[in-house]
Amino acid sequence: MEGKIAILIVYVDDIIITGDDRGELDTLKLYLAGEFELKDLGALRCFLGMEVARSKSGITVSQRKYVLDLLRDTGMLGCRPAETPMEPNAKLDIEGGKDVDREQYQRLVGKLIYLSHTRPDIAFAVSVIRQFMHSLKKKHLNAVYGVLRYLKGTPGKGLFFKRGNDRMVEIYTDADSAGSSVDRRSTSGYCTYVWGNLVTWRSKKQPVVARSSAEAEFWALARGICEGIWLRRLLSVLKIIKSWPMKLYCDNKAAVNIAQNPVHNDRTKHVEVDHHFIKEKIDDGSVYLMHVPTREQTADVLTKSLHKPSFENLVSKLGMVNIYEPA
Structure with a gap:
């Protein structure tokens, strides 16, 4: 049916079925039961070592x-x-x-x-x-x-996916310039939020040595935008109404200013490809680039080891909870 979605996730002999129409899901389960020997375990509680708990306020996934x-x-x-x-x-x-x-x-x-x-x-x-x-x-x-x-x-x-009215897609990107003591490469990280919930994140050492902190941040910005574009395509496939532009947060003012400034100079020639890519997405309205203070840069926890106060503050922004703690 138009506007109805059914999603089937299969890993070896484990299957998850979800969607927005109960009748369609029941029809799909009957069809699969006719083709294969299946056992319906009811509402999802565990999948590949991941435990799922539900409440009126949302869903928690932990291990x-x-x-x-x-x-x-x-x-x-x-x-x-x-x-x-x-x-x-x-x-x-x-x-x-x-x-x-x-x-x-x-x-x-x-x-x-x-x-x-x-x-x-x-x-x-x-x-x-x-x-x-x-x-x-x-x-x-x-x-x-x-x-x-x-x-x-x-x-x-574990991760908590809350109910809410927020319909934004937000991306935080950060880089720890020359953080590796082995080869002086930078570590970049990004985390993306859909409707206020963390859905993807990554911490990865960059493939080349950055010649400046702005270059390291540009590489991270470009990777974050690529992730946002993928999310936009996924949301489109799921027929979910989107609110654009995506909000992209960076705590490096130099990188933000260069991305928004169409004038190139000798200092930015080595990041020209990423600069063109980022500027193109800003100009076509896909992304709205904003500066964010370092203390509020959630992706900072993905680029370096932090002291306890900063670590716990940023982890709380990732939407992590412990449902096993005493109330």
């Missing part, structure tokens, strides 16, 4: 059991919790240190990568430790245990 199993398997259930996933301003390199079991390290990091699908608060730490999968030392394994100690204190944290 509490996955975290507890991971802590039990690694003998960390009795460890002292850490306040943050990584020590503030921590820098890992490849020089010196004792060799460790590579398979153990890779296995642990792989599990943390999967956990970060619902835990953006560990995304930066995981992006750092995964860079040493093939040249690791004892200090790198200690960094992994640091993430586990943080998880010991926050096993039930």
Whole structure:
């Protein structure tokens, strides 16, 4: 039916069916039951280790059991919790240190990568430790245990998708200029919100060395806009009415001014491609670029290790809650 949506998600023998028309969903389930041997488990409660809880105010997705199993398997259930996933301003390199079991390290990091699908608060730490999968030392394994100690204190944290009237798409982008002590590459991060809820995020070391903080921010801006364009296409496929332009937030005034200024000079030639791309999206009304103070830059938690007050403030802006905490 026109205007009706049914979505089928399949992973091996696990299936999720959702949509906006109960009759269509029942018809789809009857059809699938006629073709395959199925068991209807009712409302979604668990999928691939992700636990779903519902309330009148929204939906929470967490991986509490996955975290507890991971802590039990690694003998960390009795460890002292850490306040943050990584020590503030921590820098890992490849020089010196004792060799460790590579398979153990890779296995642990792989599990943390999967956990970060619902835990953006560990995304930066995981992006750092995964860079040493093939040249690791004892200090790198200690960094992994640091993430586990943080998880010991926050096993039930998860993403909360609230009900609301906000119909905006917002993108926060940030970069930590020359943050890597190994090759001086910058780490960029972005997080996107649809209708006030966090839906995608990424923390990633940039592929080339930026020659200025503005260049590093430009690279992050371009990646954030690409993610926004993908979201716009997805919303269009789902036939969801959109409110444009998307709001793009950056805490680097130089990058914002260059993006909005059509005049090129010698200082911006090395970022000209990204500049043209960003300026084009601003001019056609797809994006509205705004400066945001660093203390309110949510993506900052995806680019560097922070002290507890700043870390907890930004994690709260990610829409993370712990439904297992005492009321």
